[in-house]
Amino acid sequence: xxxxxxxxxVLNAALATGGDYAEIYVEETTPESFMLENGKVESVGSPxxxxxxxxxxNGLRSVYGYTSDLSKKSLLALAEKLSASYEGERKITVEKIxxxxxxKHSFVETHLRDVPAEEKIDYLxxxxxxxSGVDPRIVRVQTGLTCAVKNIxxxxxxxxxxxxxxxxxxxxxxxxxxxxxxxxxxxxxxxGPGTTAGWExxxxxxxxxxxxxxxxxxxxxxxxxxxxxxxxxxxVIKNGWGGVLFHEACGHPLEASSTSKGLSVFSDSxxxxxxxxxxxxxxDGTIENEWGTxxxxxxxxxxxxxxxxxxxxxxxxxxxxxxxRRMDGIKANGTSRRQSYRYCPTSRMSxxxxxxxxxxxxxxxKDTPLGIYVANFGGGSVNPTTGEFxxxxxxxxIIRDGKICEPVKGCTLIGTGQExxxxxxxxxxxxxxxxxxxxxxxxxxxVNVGQPTIRLKEITVGGRGGKLE
Amino acid sequence: xxxxxxxxxxKAKGIEESQLSFSKSNALSISLFRHEIxxxxxxxxxxxxxxxxxxxxxxxxxxxxxxxxxxPFLIDNILLAARLNEKEEVADIFPGSQKYHKKNxxxxxxxxxxxxxxxxxxxxxxxxxxxxxxxxxxxxxxxxERESESGFYNSFGLKLKQKxxxxxxxxxxxxxxxxxxxxxxxxxxxxxxxxxxxxxxVKRVVEGAAKKFGADSIASKKYPTVIDRDVMAxxxxxxxxxxxxxxxxxxxxxxxxxxxxxxxxxxxxIEEKPLTKNVFFSYFDGEGVATQNKVxxxxxxxxxYFYNRETAKKDNVExxxxxxxxxxxxxxxxxxxxxxxxxxxxxxxxxxxxxGVYITEVMGLGTGMNSTSGDFSCxxxxxxxxxxxxxxxLTLITLSGNLLKMLKDLKGFDSNAKMTLxxxxxxxxxxxxxxxxxx
Numbered sequence: 054x055x056x057x058x059x060x061x062x063v064l065n066a067a068l069a070t071g072g073d074y075a076e077i078y079v080e081e082t083t084p085e086s087f088m089l090e091n092g093k094v095e096s097v098g099s100p101x102x103x104x105x106x107x108x109x110x111n112g113l114r115s116v117y118g119y120t121s122d123l124s125k126k127s128l129l130a131l132a133e134k135l136s137a138s139y140e141g142e143r144k145i146t147v148e149k150i151x152x153x154x155x156x157k158h159s160f161v162e163t164h165l166r167d168v169p170a171e172e173k174i175d176y177l178x179x180x181x182x183x184x185s186g187v188d189p190r191i192v193r194v195q196t197g198l199t200c201a202v203k204n205i206x207x208x209x210x211x212x213x214x215x216x217x218x219x220x221x222x223x224x225x226x227x228x229x230x231x232x233x234x235x236x237x238x239x240x241x242x243x244x245g246p247g248t249t250a251g252w253e254x255x256x257x258x259x260x261x262x263x264x265x266x267x268x269x270x271x272x273x274x275x276x277x278x279x280x281x282x283x284x285x286x287x288x289v290i291k292n293g294w295g296g297v298l299f300h301e302a303c304g305h306p307l308e309a310s311s312t313s314k315g316l317s318v319f320s321d322s323x324x325x326x327x328x329x330x331x332x333x334x335x336x337d338g339t340i341e342n343e344w345g346t347x348x349x350x351x352x353x354x355x356x357x358x359x360x361x362x363x364x365x366x367x368x369x370x371x372x373x374x375x376x377x378r379r380m381d382g383i384k385a386n387g388t389s390r391r392q393s394y395r396y397c398p399t400s401r402m403s404x405x406x407x408x409x410x411x412x413x414x415x416x417x418x419k420d421t422p423l424g425i426y427v428a429n430f431g432g433g434s435v436n437p438t439t440g441e442f443x444x445x446x447x448x449x450x451i452i453r454d455g456k457i458c459e460p461v462k463g464c465t466l467i468g469t470g471q472e473x474x475x476x477x478x479x480x481x482x483x484x485x486x487x488x489x490x491x492x493x494x495x496x497x498x499x500v501n502v503g504q505p506t507i508r509l510k511e512i513t514v515g516g517r518g519g520k521l522e
Numbered sequence: 523x524x525x526x527x528x529x530x531x532x533k534a535k536g537i538e539e540s541q542l543s544f545s546k547s548n549a550l551s552i553s554l555f556r557h558e559i560x561x562x563x564x565x566x567x568x569x570x571x572x573x574x575x576x577x578x579x580x581x582x583x584x585x586x587x588x589x590x591x592x593x594p595f596l597i598d599n600i601l602l603a604a605r606l607n608e609k610e611e612v613a614d615i616f617p618g619s620q621k622y623h624k625k626n627x628x629x630x631x632x633x634x635x636x637x638x639x640x641x642x643x644x645x646x647x648x649x650x651x652x653x654x655x656x657x658x659x660x661x662x663x664x665x666x667e668r669e670s671e672s673g674f675y676n677s678f679g680l681k682l683k684q685k686x687x688x689x690x691x692x693x694x695x696x697x698x699x700x701x702x703x704x705x706x707x708x709x710x711x712x713x714x715x716x717x718x719x720x721x722x723x724v725k726r727v728v729e730g731a732a733k734k735f736g737a738d739s740i741a742s743k744k745y746p747t748v749i750d751r752d753v754m755a756x757x758x759x760x761x762x763x764x765x766x767x768x769x770x771x772x773x774x775x776x777x778x779x780x781x782x783x784x785x786x787x788x789x790x791x792i793e794e795k796p797l798t799k800n801v802f803f804s805y806f807d808g809e810g811v812a813t814q815n816k817v818x819x820x821x822x823x824x825x826x827y828f829y830n831r832e833t834a835k836k837d838n839v840e841x842x843x844x845x846x847x848x849x850x851x852x853x854x855x856x857x858x859x860x861x862x863x864x865x866x867x868x869x870x871x872x873x874x875x876x877x878g879v880y881i882t883e884v885m886g887l888g889t890g891m892n893s894t895s896g897d898f899s900c901x902x903x904x905x906x907x908x909x910x911x912x913x914x915x916l917t918l919i920t921l922s923g924n925l926l927k928m929l930k931d932l933k934g935f936d937s938n939a940k941m942t943l944x945x946x947x948x949x950x951x952x953x954x955x956x957x958x959x960x961x
Contacts, residue, residue, distance in 0.1 A: 081587070086850060087606075090772075096582075097603040098850025101595070103587035104567065116562040121569070121586040131564070138562045170606055192773050232774050232894065239774060239894030281899075283742055283920065283959035314555065316660065316696065318703075397563065432889035438696055438705045441918065443886035443901035465890055467901045467918055513739075515899050515920025515959040 054079045055105070057150045057217060059125055060208040063107070064147045064215055066132035071141025072109040074374070076352060077208040079105045079123065080394045084201035085166065087173055091194055092181040094174055106394040107131055111139050115375055117397035147210045153218040155348045155355045158339045161251035165200035165225050168252045173198055176255065180265045184231045187269030190276065193232040194269075198255075200225040209353045218353045224249050224344065224499055226488065229265055231272035240462070242272035242447065243431075247488040247499060250342035271429075271448055274460055281449060281464035281516025287424035288466065288509045289417055289452060289479075294429055294487030296502035299334065299407050301435040302442040302470035303327075304502075307336075307361050307369075308400040309376035309383075310494065311438070318440040318471055322367040328474035330365040331410055338387055338403035344488040345405075345501040349387070351398035356387040361405075362474075373400040392496025399495045406503030410480025414506035417479045419455040423521065425464065425514055426450045426457050432489070433466075440470040443515075451521065465515035473509060481506035523570075528593045529677045532574055535597050537604075539615035540574035541676035541810065542596075543847075552641050553664035554648050559641070560662075571847055572596040573615070579604040580613035582850055603850070616831055616841075618680040619812035627803045628685045629713040633669060640665050644691065647720060651695055654728040660696040665689065674810050682810060688713045688801040690943065691723070697731045706731035711943055713801050730882075733905070737915035739960035740906065746878035747921075747956040748871060748907065751938065753884050755946040758792070758861060760893055761925055765818060765826070766844075766854045767833035769894075776896045776926055777824060785824045786929035791862035792819040794828075796843070802858045802945040809845035809852060816842060818859075822929075830854045863949035864935040869910075871936040871952050878907035879958050881921055896925035902958075920959035928953055 055063075060077055067075040082102035088095045104121035105128065116135045120127050165173070177196040184194045200223065207218040226247035233240050244264050248254040255261065290298060303319075311317035319327055328334075338356030340346055349355050352374050360368050372380065373389035376399070390401040418426065426449065433444030446464040450457045468476075486503035525542055532540040548566040552559060570592065573582035581604030583596045644663045651661045669687040674680065692709040708727040710718055749757070769775035777785065796804050796813040807813055809831050817825050829837070830845035830852050846855035864871070872880070881904040890900035899922035906913040931954035939949040 088850075093610075094606050094608040096851040097606045098582075098584075099599045099603070100584035100850065101587055103585070114559055114562075118564040119567070120565065121567045121588075134564050135562070138559070170602070174606065234773060238897070239776075239892065241892065241894060283922075285961075314660070395565070395567070397561065430889075432886075434886050434888070436705060436885070439703055441885070441901070443890070445886060445890040445899065463892075463897055463899045463922060465886065465899045465901065465920055465922075467920060469918075513918060513920075513959075515901070515922060517897075517899065517922045517957050 054081055054206055055123055059128065061147055061150055063128045063132050064208060064210045066129050067107060067109045067136050068145045068147065068210065069143050070136040070139040071144055072111045072136060072139060073144055074110040075210045076108045077105060078351065078394055079206040081204045082201055082393065084199060086197060086199040087177060088195070088197040089177045089181055092178050092185070097170070102393055104394040107135060108397060109135055110375060113378055115397070119394050145210065145212060147215045148213045150208060150215045150217050153216040153353055155218065157348050158346050158356065159249035159342050161223055163252040164223065165252050166202065180229055180261055183262055183265035184229060184269040187266060188233065188273045190233045190235050190273055191231050191269055192234040195228065195230040197228040198225065207353050216353060218349055220348055222347060227255060229268045231269045233272040233276050235276045237276050240272050240275040242268050242275065244268045245488060247344040248342055249344065249346050275448065275462050278460035278462040280518035281461035281514065282518040282521035283514055283516045284520055285511050286514050286521055287421055288512050288514065289421055289424060289426045290507050291428045292414065292481060292483045292504060292506045293485035294502060295427060296406055296487060296504035297430050297433060297489065298444055298466070298473065299504055300402060300405055300491070300500065300502040301433045301444065302440070302473050303334070304402045304405045305435050306440055306470050307371060309370045309372040309380065310399045312370050313376040313379035316438050319367060325367055326365045327367045327471065328362050328365040329477045331480045332362055332365055332474060332477050333408040334362040334406065335360055335408060336371055336388065336402055336405045340404050343404050343486065343501050344499050345403040347403065350389040351391045352385065352389040354385050354387040354389065356403065359386050359388065371400045371402060373398060376400055390495060390498045392498055396496040401493065401495060401498055402491060402500050404486060404501035404503065406484060406486060407480065407505065407507065409482050409484040409505045412479050412481050414481040414483050417481055417506055417508050418452060418457060421452045421508065422454060424452045426452050427464065435470065442470060443467045461516065461518065463516050467513045467515055473512060476509040476512060477507050478510045479508035523588060525675050528572065531593050532597055532677070535601065537574035537576050537597065537600060539677050540572065541615050542570060542572045543672065543674045544570050545670060545672040547668055547670035549666065549668040550637060551664060551666040552644060553662060554644055555662050556660065557648065570596065572600060574600045574604065575613045575615055576601065576604045578612040579607040581607060611832060611835065615676055616809045616811060617676070617678040618810060622682065622805050622812045623797050624805050625799050625803060627713070627799055627801065628687055632667065632687055632689060632713055632715060635715060647691070647693060647724060650720065650724040651693060651728055654724055655697065655732055657697040657699050657732065658695055658728065659698045662694045664692045674806060676810060680810055682806045684804065686801065686803065689715065691718065693727045695727050695731045699735050702735055704731045704734040706734070709943065711801065734915045737903065737917035739918050740879070740916055740958060741961055742959045744955040745958050746875045747953045748878065748880040749951045749953060750882045751940050751948050751950050752942060753881055754951045755942040755944060755948045756884065756887055757925060758946055758948060759944060760891055761929065762818070762856060762859065763893060765828055767827040767829045767837060768854055770827055771833060771836055774894045776894065780824050781827070783824060784822050785926060786819060786822040787932040788822040789932050789934045790819055790822050790929055793817050793860045794856050794858060795860055796858045798858050800858070804857065807843045807845040808847045809841070811841045811843045811845060813843035828854050828856050857945040859946040861946065861948040863937050863939040866936050868936045868938060868950055871950060872907050873910040875907045876909055879916065880905045880907050880912055884921060898922060898925060922957045922959065928956065931955065
């Protein structure tokens with residue numbers, strides 16, 4: 054996309070006024086998407102993304118710019134505009150560009166783009182039919198498949214020898230949405246498995262027929278669900294996507310972008326207990342073929358398995374190069390991410406999960422006389438400074454006498470990250486991951502959330518169903 | 523680029539009718555953290571979206587890569603998308619409206635102000651925020667400016683162009699008192715720097731955080747509720763998205779079959795006025811249709827759905843000029859929404875509430891809202907209202923209800939309307955009662 058010779062020229066122009074780090078991120082993304090509405094092709098898209106982001110750091114200052122015009126004139130103009138915000142003498146002259154090395158963590162057998170469009174459409178049509186066939190109350194079914202192939206050239210200069218990384222990221226995701234309608238109103242249920250593997254994931258690894266059936270069944274079931282009670286209750290959260298709670302309440306406040314500035318509730322927590330002793334947690338960008346996996350991060354640092362919490366003690370953060378500058382003796386750990394060249398990268402999660410514990414998930418439910426079982430979340434958000442979070446369940450049930458009973462709708466869990474981590478009193482042995490997109494300062498990035506079945510002793514539940522009896 | 527060439531190439535490939543829209547923008551943003559410039563960014567970007575119809579089937583494609591291969595790339599992908607398209611309706615390209623109401627909303631004075639003056643402005647704001655309250659421990663202040671140009675062309679010879687610009691200033695303040703930390707965020711949007719009142723802005727953002735100290739939860743029950751205009755704007759946005767004809771036709775809207783019916787309190791009147799001369803002005807939509815001002819809800823009666831050309835055809839009406847691009851197809855969007863404010867002051871609005879709640883912020887509405895049924899439940903914060911006055915702050919409470927029920931229970935608005943970044947102008951609202959979850 055741009056030659057090494059041009060990259061060298063742009064890096065030197067960027068560093069002319071005293072910058073101590075410069076990085077060029079060039080990207081060409083060719084996504085394809087197929088969307089079906091009630092089994093009929095509604096749209097086929099192939100929006101092409103193309104551009105370059107340039108970042109120059111100087112101590113604790115950062116300047117960033119991007120352009121979708123990759124001509125020499127445009128790139129040098131961008132470097133000049135950005136470097137003009139520093140007023141120093143040149144510290145670094147880049148003389149050559151070497152090649153960066155990294156290990157691959159994702160392996161594609163069959164690229165989605167090599168599968169004929171008709172075959173992908175037939176697959177989506179089959180899923181749509183399974184969902185529609187579940188119940189006549191399903192009034193609308195949306196299915197979709199997206200695949201984005203991101204071709205990245207990254208040039209990083211911190212000294213006379215810059216490093217060039219070339220990386221290709223391929224990510225695909227399946228969407229299935231069922232909307233059921235009845236006298237009670239509408240209910241929507243969603244499933245969206247994603248991968249950095251290829252077509253083989255959708256046809257071989259994933260039990261898509263089962264998932265489709267479940268999507269339809271859950272939408273119908275929620276139609277007649279009663280309103281969730283409100284108050285403070287014991288809550289058991291199912292494995293997999295339930296980990297979005299940890300992601301929001303604890304993952305975000307462990308990102309160096311907030312901890313390094315003292316803006317997180319966990320800023321000064323290294324070595325201190327922040328969770329109940331049964332909790333250990335990781336962020337691991339290297340899990341083979343997972344949705345949140347990458348080979349290198351947006352700054353060319355290889356991804357790694359980062360320990361965040363060990364037996365309740367905070368042991369690490371997700372750290373990007375810029376935030377590391379505010380943190381004594383702490384190095385970037387492969388967690389700097391961005392949605393596209395339009396975003397300045399910062400510390401983000403990849404595959405983040407609570408590690409498996411010892412309890413049998415069935416026992417956890419059996420030992421709960423009265424409470425709420427949350428089987429699926431719609432999503433949630435958190436204020437990293439105060440730690441306050443909220444999550445809304447898309448599927449929840451009442452637990453009575455150790456058994457999962459009637460479904461309830463409109464269930465929201467609210468609290469603070471500090472509180473919820475301490476409230477975990479049981480951790481199951483059934484770790485599973487779920488896929489999502491996480492939106493924050495550097496855009497929307499694909500992430501896995503994950504956890505085993507866990508129990509919270511007591512947490513605030515919001516709903517419209519009065520007291521739980 | 524020579525767009526005429528695109529239409530020639532498209533025709534040669536058998537695409538009978540086609541259109542192309544071009545957009546170009548450049549932006550500047552600066553932010554400060556602890557007295558230093560933390561981020562400084564300059565961006566420019568461009569993109570082209572093209573669409574065509576072949577054998578009555580629609581196809582489209584978007585790219586940011588503009589070079590000699592752009593037109594063939596767009597055309598190949600339009601052909602592919604049209605071939606696979608299974609929509610039954612016969613598609614066509616819109617030739618053009620009879621009349622367009624073009625206005626000049628570009629403010630050349632904004633771009634002429636040098637970047638260092640804009641930097642100085644936010645440095646001033648930062649200083650004033652620190653000085654306003656001893657408990658302020660961190661401040662993040664940012665300035666962003668965007669200038670954009672768009673063009674719409676089609677194979678019938680239509681050429682439409684628009685240029686606009688705006689800036690916004692945001693501040694987030696963190697305050698500490700003992701162990702408690704409170705944050706507050708505010709922003710200001712305009713295209714004229716002279717419209718910005720620094721002192722009022724600083725006062726609002728600092729006082730907003732200070733008022734939150736000592737917050738506690740409240741007993742769960744129904745309370746007379748006052749909803750802040752920013753929160754109300756988010757809620758009205760969900761209501762309006764149900765008025766999109768596509769949702770109605772797909773049976774997933776709470777407003778299906780409700781045209782000309784009383785669906786809300788008579789205090790509710792909503793207009794869409796895209797031709798208002800402000801930063802959200804637009805005189806043509808994503809299909810090249812001339813936009814028009816219109817009433818959506820009048821005194822609680824639903825008067826109008828939002829249509830693009832395709833959904834209008836299904837209902838045998840004209841497009842309302844609300845077509846927009848999204849996800850590789852023509853969708854529907856709206857902007858410059860004006861919800862009619864009331865005549866009373868905020869104090870008068872709450873004067874007769876003995877024991878109520880004033881909601882100033884909600885979190886998690888995106889996932890807490892069932893946009894087809896209107897049922898919602900979300901985390902909220904705000905204040906108690908005791909004997910007609912705003913009293914102690916509330917935190918970690920939940921607000922829940924049903925959107926339509928809430929609008930039926932609307933008792934009125936105060937007169938303090940404000941335009942949000944989401945282009946909805948709305949005032950603070952009083953609701954008869956709502957479910958508040960707490961202790």
